[in-house]
Amino acid sequence: MGSTTDSPHIVLRPATAELRPVIERLAQLYRHDLSEFLGHLPAADGTFGFGGLSLFFDEPEREALLIQYGSASAGFVLTQPMPEGSTSISAFFVVRALRRRGVGRQAALRLLRSRPGAWAIAFQEANAGAARFWRGVATAAVGSAWHEETRPVPPPAPASLPEDHWILLNTET
Template identity: 75%
Template sequence: MHSITLQPASAELRPVIEQLAELYRHDMSEFFGYLPDAEGRFGFTPLPLFFDEPEREALVIRCDTAPVGFVLTRPMAEGPTSISGFFVVRALRRRGVGRQVALQLLRSRPGAWGIAFQEANAGAARFWRGVAAAAVGPGNWREETRLAPSTTPVNLPEDQWIFLDTSRG
């Protein structure tokens, strides 16, 4: 049995998150049309904000000692905390690792949460709806569709959002 932990990413772990973010962007390229740059890197321009702005947070997911993913959180203007990025390496997907980490995070920080995903990403849609139901119970969360931010450089698909509050019940 492996030990799955979630830890704040210190400045020393920034290169680890940056490397994992390349894998994340590659995975998301299927839904967003991202292409690598001339050096073969996808890049993730908002990533530095999660290290430089105190209200944002980057967390490393570890399996034993290996870094196997990350979670990025940020406050939303209307109050909830957003899970802005969530990634688990393919070797550990569909094994309960992501669910364990997501529930650990939501339960350890009671309050309002917002989680965005793309409906075309069927695995993510199933995953986040299951996490929401497990975290607060069926029917105790809501969904809405929102346009992608207009500040993004590419034409992104609409976001499907789940909103829930882990401080209730």
């Protein structure tokens, strides 16, 4: 990977109504990636369901952000408040062409540092790349001041899914 000075700038843009279709298309790639770990299959029309995606555009406490790499749409982040007061990164996606190039790490750290406070990040342990990624991001953000726990996948997900692994950290301290 080259230095960040010769890399395109990474920007997190709030997904306005005009960007919603971009997030919806990228969400198809995200759901396809997760199908390997969660067993999702496309519907008869060839698309993957993502029933809760509209909530990130319709509910003011939730947020959809587009990750841009220069002028390219590089991925997205979905956040929502948790009952205990933390902010959850509900979904995080970077296109395959930009993975392992620091784009996701930069975007994740920019997000965590831009909003000091408690964060909760869920992932599936079977997704080894995501597990390494989030543990590395947590360490880069707060050193060893984070912990991990497992929790059941919330409904309406099938009970047969393996538990989610959660990284809990606070960027205020």
